[in-house]
Amino acid sequence: AQSVTQPDIHITVSEGASLELRCNYSYGATPYLFWYVQSPGQGLQLLLKYFSGDTLVQGIKGFEAEFKRSQSSFNLRKPSVHWSDAAEYFCAIMIKAAGNKLTFGGGTRVLVKP
Amino acid sequence: GAVVSQHPSWVICKSGTSVKIECRSLDFQATTMFWYRQFPKQSLMLMATSNEGSKATYEQGVEKDKFLINHASLTLSTLTVTSAHPEDSSFYICSAITRTGGLQPQHFGDGTRLSIL
Numbered sequence: 001a002q003s004v005t006q007p008d009i010h011i012t013v014s015e016g017a018s019l020e021l022r023c024n025y026s027y028g029a030t031p032y033l034f035w036y037v038q039s040p041g042q043g044l045q046l047l048l049k050y051f052s053g054d055t056l057v058q059g060i061k062g063f064e065a066e067f068k069r070s071q072s073s074f075n076l077r078k079p080s081v082h083w084s085d086a087a088e089y090f091c092a093i094m095i096k097a098a099g100n101k102l103t104f105g106g107g108t109r110v111l112v113k114p
Numbered sequence: 115g116a117v118v119s120q121h122p123s124w125v126i127c128k129s130g131t132s133v134k135i136e137c138r139s140l141d142f143q144a145t146t147m148f149w150y151r152q153f154p155k156q157s158l159m160l161m162a163t164s165n166e167g168s169k170a171t172y173e174q175g176v177e178k179d180k181f182l183i184n185h186a187s188l189t190l191s192t193l194t195v196t197s198a199h200p201e202d203s204s205f206y207i208c209s210a211i212t213r214t215g216g217l218q219p220q221h222f223g224d225g226t227r228l229s230i231l
Binding site: 034044106 | 118120148155156157158163171205207209211218219220222223224225
């Protein structure tokens with residue numbers, strides 16, 4: 001069965017600093033990959049997705065992610081964080097053969113220091 | 115585009131009552147909707163997959179008689195928590211995709227916080 005691991009439960013970063021969130025997946029083939037962000041008490045917003053093609057994917061809010069097949073990773077990055085980026089971030093994979101179900105990682109909570 | 119609306123956003127009710135949560139796709143037709151449950155500081159756990167006009171498919175360990183799902187139209191799915199008890203208190207989130215089998219991401223509602231007293 002597929003799985004997603006987000007090794008960092010919490011990350012604290014200063015405003016203006018760069019941010020990288022790690023995501024590793026386990027699956028026999030290349031899955032479809034997503035990053036979602038969740039603000040407290042709210043649903044999930046799609047930041048970006050990777051289906052195929054260019055392994056560096058640009059998303060909303062200045063985020064980007066890079067798919068590395070050799071490392072089974074899909075890390076999320078932002079060059080300069082804003083206080084509004086404080087939230088919970090979820091990496092997820094979708095297996096088409098599994099009816100487009102998403103498997104989520106455990107999430108990484110990002111705290112932004114002023 | 116691809117807006118999903120959930121209602122209510124917060125509900126408090128007494129133990130033993132049934133609670134219905136609605137999930138609507140506002141600007142697209144959703145052939146498939148998903149229902150998730152999220153405990154505090156935890157990830158989302160898929161409860162069931164709902165396809166328009168057919169019975170929902172429940173994940174292992176989810177009681178289908180307790181969590182009734184109806185997907186009667188291409189824009190509406192409902193989750194009814196029957197005879198709710200305090201342990202059913204949680205954050206419930208729905209999502210929708212535009213067509214089954216296509217390479218479409220799931221679009222999420224804002225969630226419903228259910229508190230059972």
